[in-house]
Amino acid sequence: MNRVAGETPVTLGRLDQESAEWLQALGDTGPRREAALARLHAMLLRIAQGEARRRGPRSRITGPELEDLAYQAAADAALAITAKLGQFRGESRFTTWAYRFVILEVSAKLGRHFWCRPDVPLEAEDWDRLPGRFGFKPAQESEWRDLLTALRRAVNSELTPRQREVFVAIVLNDVPLDALVVKLGSNRNAIYKMMFDARRKLRAALAANGYLTHHTPGRT
Amino acid sequence: MNGWPALDRFLRTDPRDVGCAEAMDMLHVYVDLVASGAPAEQRYPGIAAHLRACGPCGEDFEALLAAVRDEPD
Numbered sequence: 001m002n003r004v005a006g007e008t009p010v011t012l013g014r015l016d017q018e019s020a021e022w023l024q025a026l027g028d029t030g031p032r033r034e035a036a037l038a039r040l041h042a043m044l045l046r047i048a049q050g051e052a053r054r055r056g057p058r059s060r061i062t063g064p065e066l067e068d069l070a071y072q073a074a075a076d077a078a079l080a081i082t083a084k085l086g087q088f089r090g091e092s093r094f095t096t097w098a099y100r101f102v103i104l105e106v107s108a109k110l111g112r113h114f115w116c117r118p119d120v121p122l123e124a125e126d127w128d129r130l131p132g133r134f135g136f137k138p139a140q141e142s143e144w145r146d147l148l149t150a151l152r153r154a155v156n157s158e159l160t161p162r163q164r165e166v167f168v169a170i171v172l173n174d175v176p177l178d179a180l181v182v183k184l185g186s187n188r189n190a191i192y193k194m195m196f197d198a199r200r201k202l203r204a205a206l207a208a209n210g211y212l213t214h215h216t217p218g219r220t
Numbered sequence: 221m222n223g224w225p226a227l228d229r230f231l232r233t234d235p236r237d238v239g240c241a242e243a244m245d246m247l248h249v250y251v252d253l254v255a256s257g258a259p260a261e262q263r264y265p266g267i268a269a270h271l272r273a274c275g276p277c278g279e280d281f282e283a284l285l286a287a288v289r290d291e292p293d
Contacts, residue, residue, distance in 0.1 A: 091249045092249045100284055147224060178276050188241075188276060199230065203232060
């Protein structure tokens, strides 16, 4: 994978007026800071509630539990923002920088909540869900059965045990990536990288056996 | 052309992809560019490639963009 550092460098610009006011108020003491903190928390809570309501049903979390998750996300984000205020470099508006914290908090908390479900398979391999996931048509069943056999063979022969574990959880058992992060005590970047390498290996194996065409990297 | 486009799209990887850590580090910058109509994808092709391929980061991007666009006046 590539690195942002190789791309156009960020130019530090002057702060816009609103961002400067936020920094001044949050860096202040007394009532001015308290008022800014209260306003910040209200903004974060509004976003956390909106995101939690949008994503909650998919994670099978509703009602007071979902509301509690939103409050916790807003509180944790506010703490992180005030602790990291010195890291804000003015590359974006302050509020955009701050909103990012609360959105990532909601994602992480929903990932943790996933394991409250009693029916999560981890070791089982549900290969039967792949035809539906990838839109294979019944009329082509004999062809995609052959393809799935090749894919399964590649999963067993080409992937490392860890890549295989991640592929099985995410692709076959539909475990969200953020939930797998929690289960494996890892981080989103590491799990994504494992899946990235697994996808690349599997595609190469299928292409080598004529199931997919080779492609020029970088072209979509 | 492949007969299995969805599987092909899923397995296809883009070497420009910067990964989750760098995409999330720069997400606020990228979102402000998108929200302002600037050519964010041209400026940060590695982040754009990542957001297309990574479901969780793509969802966080959409959520942050919506938060910025829905800000009360």
